[in-house]
Amino acid sequence: IFIHGHTHVPVIEKTQAGFYRLNPGSVSLPREDFPPSVALIENYPDQLKFKVIDIDTGETIMELED
Secondary structure: OEEOOOOOOOEEEEOOOOOEEEEOOOOOOOOOOOOOEEEEEEEEOOEEEEEEEEOOOOOEEEEEEO
16 A cells, blocks of 8 residues: 555555555645545455545545455
């Protein structure tokens, strides 16, 4: 899992090489019309879940389950 936040733009993706790339967005300086956001990773025995969540509303902006 590669986690970065430099761009302030949320991203969740699985690369062709099988790695996960996660950018939680930004709490204070969101860009590209995204709301302030944070990321959540849930690791279950048979499933991995990534979510980016709007901190103002609690709504999921994007998610990936694998």
